[in-house]
Amino acid sequence: MHVKIKVKVNGMEHVHEVEPRLLLSHFLRDTLRLTGTHIGCDTSGCGACTVHVNGKAVKSCTLLAVQADGCEVLTIEGLSTNGTLHPLQEGFHQEHGLQCGYCTPGMIMTAADLLKNSPKPTEEEIRHALEGNICRCTGYHNIVKSIQYAAERM
Amino acid sequence: MSATTSYIGKSVKRVEDKRFITGKGKYTDDIILAGMVHGAFVRSPHANAKIKKIDISKAKAMPGVIAIFTGADVAAINGVPCGWQVNFKNGDTMKEPKHPLLVADRTKHVGDPVAFIIAESREEAKDAIEMVSVDYEKLSCVTNPAEAVKPGAPLVHDDVPNNICFDWELGNPKSEVEEALSKASHVTTLDFVNQRLVPNAMEPRSYIGSYDETSDKYTLYTSTQNPHLIRLLMCAFVLGIPEHKVRVVGPDVGGGFGSKIYHYTEEALVTWCSKEIGRPIKWTSERAESFLLDAHGRDHVTKAEMGFDKDGKILALRVKTFANLGAYLSTFSTCVPTYLHGTLLQGLYTTPKINVDVTGVFTHTNAVDAYRGAGRPEATYILERLLDLSALEMNVDPTELRFKNFIPPFDGVKQPGYQTQVALQYDSGNYHGVLEKGLEILDYKNFRKQQKESAKNGKLLGVGFSTYIEACGIAPSAVVGSLGARAGLYEVGQVRVQPTGKVSVFTGSHSHGQGHETTFAQVVADKLGIPMEDVDIIHGDSDTVAFGMGTYGSRSLAVGGSAIVKSIEKIVEKGKKIAAHKLEASEQDIEFVDGKFTIKGTSKSLNFAEIALTAYVPHVYPADLEPGLDFSSFYDPKNFTYPFGCHIAVVEIDRETGKVDLKRFIAVDDVGNVINPMIVEGQIHGGVAQGMGQALLEGVEYDEDGQISNGSYMDYCMPRADDFPMFETASQVTPCPHNPLGVKGAGEAGCIGSTPAVVNAVIDALWSSGKKVKDIRMPLTPERVWKAMN
Numbered sequence: 049m050h051v052k053i054k055v056k057v058n059g060m061e062h063v064h065e066v067e068p069r070l071l072l073s074h075f076l077r078d079t080l081r082l083t084g085t086h087i088g089c090d091t092s093g094c095g096a097c098t099v100h101v102n103g104k105a106v107k108s109c110t111l112l113a114v115q116a117d118g119c120e121v122l123t124i125e126g127l128s129t130n131g132t133l134h135p136l137q138e139g140f141h142q143e144h145g146l147q148c149g150y151c152t153p154g155m156i157m158t159a160a161d162l163l164k165n166s167p168k169p170t171e172e173e174i175r176h177a178l179e180g181n182i183c184r185c186t187g188y189h190n191i192v193k194s195i196q197y198a199a200e201r202m
Numbered sequence: 203m204s205a206t207t208s209y210i211g212k213s214v215k216r217v218e219d220k221r222f223i224t225g226k227g228k229y230t231d232d233i234i235l236a237g238m239v240h241g242a243f244v245r246s247p248h249a250n251a252k253i254k255k256i257d258i259s260k261a262k263a264m265p266g267v268i269a270i271f272t273g274a275d276v277a278a279i280n281g282v283p284c285g286w287q288v289n290f291k292n293g294d295t296m297k298e299p300k301h302p303l304l305v306a307d308r309t310k311h312v313g314d315p316v317a318f319i320i321a322e323s324r325e326e327a328k329d330a331i332e333m334v335s336v337d338y339e340k341l342s343c344v345t346n347p348a349e350a351v352k353p354g355a356p357l358v359h360d361d362v363p364n365n366i367c368f369d370w371e372l373g374n375p376k377s378e379v380e381e382a383l384s385k386a387s388h389v390t391t392l393d394f395v396n397q398r399l400v401p402n403a404m405e406p407r408s409y410i411g412s413y414d415e416t417s418d419k420y421t422l423y424t425s426t427q428n429p430h431l432i433r434l435l436m437c438a439f440v441l442g443i444p445e446h447k448v449r450v451v452g453p454d455v456g457g458g459f460g461s462k463i464y465h466y467t468e469e470a471l472v473t474w475c476s477k478e479i480g481r482p483i484k485w486t487s488e489r490a491e492s493f494l495l496d497a498h499g500r501d502h503v504t505k506a507e508m509g510f511d512k513d514g515k516i517l518a519l520r521v522k523t524f525a526n527l528g529a530y531l532s533t534f535s536t537c538v539p540t541y542l543h544g545t546l547l548q549g550l551y552t553t554p555k556i557n558v559d560v561t562g563v564f565t566h567t568n569a570v571d572a573y574r575g576a577g578r579p580e581a582t583y584i585l586e587r588l589l590d591l592s593a594l595e596m597n598v599d600p601t602e603l604r605f606k607n608f609i610p611p612f613d614g615v616k617q618p619g620y621q622t623q624v625a626l627q628y629d630s631g632n633y634h635g636v637l638e639k640g641l642e643i644l645d646y647k648n649f650r651k652q653q654k655e656s657a658k659n660g661k662l663l664g665v666g667f668s669t670y671i672e673a674c675g676i677a678p679s680a681v682v683g684s685l686g687a688r689a690g691l692y693e694v695g696q697v698r699v700q701p702t703g704k705v706s707v708f709t710g711s712h713s714h715g716q717g718h719e720t721t722f723a724q725v726v727a728d729k730l731g732i733p734m735e736d737v738d739i740i741h742g743d744s745d746t747v748a749f750g751m752g753t754y755g756s757r758s759l760a761v762g763g764s765a766i767v768k769s770i771e772k773i774v775e776k777g778k779k780i781a782a783h784k785l786e787a788s789e790q791d792i793e794f795v796d797g798k799f800t801i802k803g804t805s806k807s808l809n810f811a812e813i814a815l816t817a818y819v820p821h822v823y824p825a826d827l828e829p830g831l832d833f834s835s836f837y838d839p840k841n842f843t844y845p846f847g848c849h850i851a852v853v854e855i856d857r858e859t860g861k862v863d864l865k866r867f868i869a870v871d872d873v874g875n876v877i878n879p880m881i882v883e884g885q886i887h888g889g890v891a892q893g894m895g896q897a898l899l900e901g902v903e904y905d906e907d908g909q910i911s912n913g914s915y916m917d918y919c920m921p922r923a924d925d926f927p928m929f930e931t932a933s934q935v936t937p938c939p940h941n942p943l944g945v946k947g948a949g950e951a952g953c954i955g956s957t958p959a960v961v962n963a964v965i966d967a968l969w970s971s972g973k974k975v976k977d978i979r980m981p982l983t984p985e986r987v988w989k990a991m992n
Contacts (some may be wrong), residue, residue: 049335052718059703067325068329069325072990080227081234081527083225083228083229083231083232084225084226084227085223085225086229086404086405086775087231087406087413088405088406089489089576089915090488090489090490090914091489091914091915091916092921093489093914093915093916094404094489094915096404104596106701123225124224125222125223125224125225125226127224128224133223133224137223137224140219140223141215141216141220141223142215144215144880144881144883144884145214145225146219146222146713147715147717147888148403148404148405148454148455148456148457149218149219149222149227149454149456149714149715150223150227150229150403150405150456150457151404152222153221153225153534154787156223171928173924174923175924175926176923178922178923178924179922179923179924180990181923182290182402182404182915182922183404183923184401184402184403184457184459184701184888184920185404185457185715185884185888186884186888186891186894187886187887187888187890187892187921187926187929187952188891188921188922188923188926189887189926189928190884190887190927191923192923197770199587201483
């Protein structure tokens with residue numbers, strides 16, 4: 049059995065028939081080929097698949113694709129506008145906030161949500177907001193600095 | 203060569219970032235090939251069980267299922283090999299049981315693969331797992347290496363008595379060490395477990411095997427640290443297919459930390475099966491499988507004793523370790539507890555007598571292999587725990603104890619390298635310098651005052667030190683060959699100058715977060731006097747790059763970078779010949795400075811691009827010179843490199859809960875010359891976080907049934923952003939005297955130095971409150987610390 053869903057992703061409307069058990073993360077990666085959203089675990093523990101659904105940061109492995117029916121989804125691919133990097137993307141580049149790059153899309157999407165709700169977060173607030181996102185490369189030091197870089201420019 | 207450097211030593215922002223911050227990175231699981239199907243494994247739920255019967259008939263009838271392979275189907279295929287031979291003390295070869303692609307008769311650890319299901323979709327393959335019926339006879343198992351060697355312990359392999367893979371010894375004779383210890387005025391003894399860790403690269407392992415009938419050629423896409431090594435092992439040792447008929451590609455790889463060095467059974471299976479079924483096959487590990495099967499790290503059970511004379515000089519060190527190798531030998535598992543561990547036990551100290559004895563043990567657990575640092579963290583943990591604990595026991599200052607025992611500074615040029623008691627010869631070092639710098643940043647005197655004052659206010663502060671050394675840039679092939687390596691450890695670097703003077707560099711090193719596309723380009727641009735934008739770094743494809751050895755052991759710049767420098771030297775030499783001919787001068791009169799070939803003392807010159815064009819359009823050209831400007835070099839290092847440093851942790855313990863709060867972390871590292879300080883600092887940060895993770899948070903727990911009881915991110919405590927303060931880093935530079943860049947390597951330093959610093963800080967805090975605790979088992983969870991206090 050397949051279910052028809054209509055989802056707006058990065059400003060573009062998509063209509064697809066999907067299996068009810070299909071996760072949003074797999075829908076984005078496999079159906080729409082938006083592979084910037086990564087999958088790093090099976091327990092919603094790592095945050096690599098974080099996207100925005102209706103403006104809120106969500107781990108896309110915690111939603112079924114059918115639950116996103118009628119929603120607006122923003123992924124890392126849709127974050128920059130007209131070729132201009134989002135301040136967070138610029139921040140991660142300037143402050144060396146990434147190494148292998150695997151957690152990076154999820155980190156940036158989580159941080160974008162944080163800055164939307166708390167434009168000038170303290171270091172403690174930043175670290176707390178990143179609790180659900182695991183990075184094995186950076187020790188988080190430069191990720192914190194990347195987010196501070198962006199906060200100063202937004 | 204270029205006289206001025208405009209890139210080397212600068213924190214140039216990374217050129218690889220753009221694709222990763224925009225979601226355009228290409229990891230193996232992002233690749234979809236035409237007609238591709240998906241694999242999933244039926245894995246043993248038991249550690250040690252006889253397979254009495256497998257029935258795949260129902261699974262085969264499931265929707266989408268294309269084929270199912272079991273152990274019987276691959277029985278004729280070799281197992282995956284071990285790349286390092288360690289001999290028994292009596293000269294016997296180590297025990298090397300077969301590690302089959304699929305198990306036919308008896309599973310040896312939880313997760314051992316029993317059947318491989320291939321279906322049209324990932325979901326259909328997984329659905330079919332449930333329908334495979336396996337009749338197991340569960341047997342008893344053993345997971346602790348010290349228990350596994352005892353008489354009567356369950357055997358992992360019937361033909362390996364007492365589960366002993368090898369026993370091994372290094373250093374001074376036991377009798378000499380015994381005698382020195384017997385004369386010591388103080389001996390510090392420490393019995394401890396260096397617990398098992400999961401590397402946890404954020405990208406799960408992923409492989410795609412593909413076979414093209416028309417060319418009889420296989421392609422394997424793999425999340426690996428060393429594509430060529432995988433090709434060689436898989437072709438020559440496992441599948442027996444000609445090497446030139448296999449292309450191995452390691453595209454963007456999401457972290458390795460050692461765990462993606464090894465040749466895994468799944469790589470060979472997807473490759474072999476792709477021909478069997480005539481379609482490309484992808485298998486991507488789930489995180490639960492990563493916990494079960496990515497080669498783990500550490501897992502040593504150790505007793506260590508250090509003896510001092512009455513003045514605090516170290517007289518002797520004795521170490522006995524049982525090293526858990528798991529059920530099968532992973533690619534480099536045997537060298538980790540031996541040649542990467544025993545050889546580092548000199549540390550930074552003048553200890554005159556050292557003996558290390560290691561027993562490599564099979565257990566019913568997942569394989570253990572190199573994990574960031576690989577043997578060196580284990581050695582450093584022994585030494586640095588002993589140093590701080592000895593200082594507490596002897597009531598002397600831990601930093602004074604170190605200064606008293608440090609090897610004096612030597613540069614490896616005017617002063618010779620330092621010959622250790624455990625085989626290695628250090629290249630250059632200034633150990634006093636890093637500790638002095640660390641103490642200055644800490645403001646040590648003030649800290650001790652603060653510690654006393656805090657105690658009055660009910661707070662428990664502690665400081666821990668760790669002054670470490672590591673052996674990197676692995677390694678001279680002849681040396682490692684004599685120690686049992688079944689591979690050379692050189693690196694290849696090809697510099698291809700294009701006709702317009704743009705440069706493509708092909709390196710056998712592999713970047714999976716280290717930023718080679720930036721640092722290598724910095725080196726090439728400076729040496730050729732051209733803009734970095736004119737340089738492209740290409741890696742990770744066995745069809746494009748000559749046979750290289752890949753990235754591990756902090757070797758990329760020291761070995762891979764040196765190979766590139768050798769090729770650049772050849773290019774400059776040939777360029778001078780071309781320039782001399784065109785400028786009608788003698789070759790000896792041509793110098794290459796700032797990207798220009800100039801007649802010395804004149805303004806007559808040709809720039810790099812002009813020479814490149816001439817090499818490819820050789821109309822006016824030396825008669826005896828080949829056209830083209832493209833050189834490849836292999837660099838085999840003369841020695842290991844020996845980075846070192848001083849790590850200091852300051853912790854505060856919550857008396858009510860036992861929770862340890864890392865208040866400060868100071869890292870002063872000397873990694874030789876630095877090409878890109880930003881990237882080196884980033885490597886240190888990441889390493890420190892992993893080392894701290896071992897000290898306070900992480901550890902695999904096997905229960906008595908051989909089950910991992912914390913095999914997910916819900917249960918295994920990964921370091922998170924709010925576990926850390928901002929790190930305080932500083933550097934010292936003692937160049938490596940034996941490679942052209944003077945670099946030593948920075949990838950593992952953070953992970954090697956930090957763990958004992960953090961544990962020492964907790965022990966210091968407890969002693970400052972009168973609790974004279976020798977050891978708390980890692981990870982130092984609130985519960986364990988609270989129990990130690992109460």
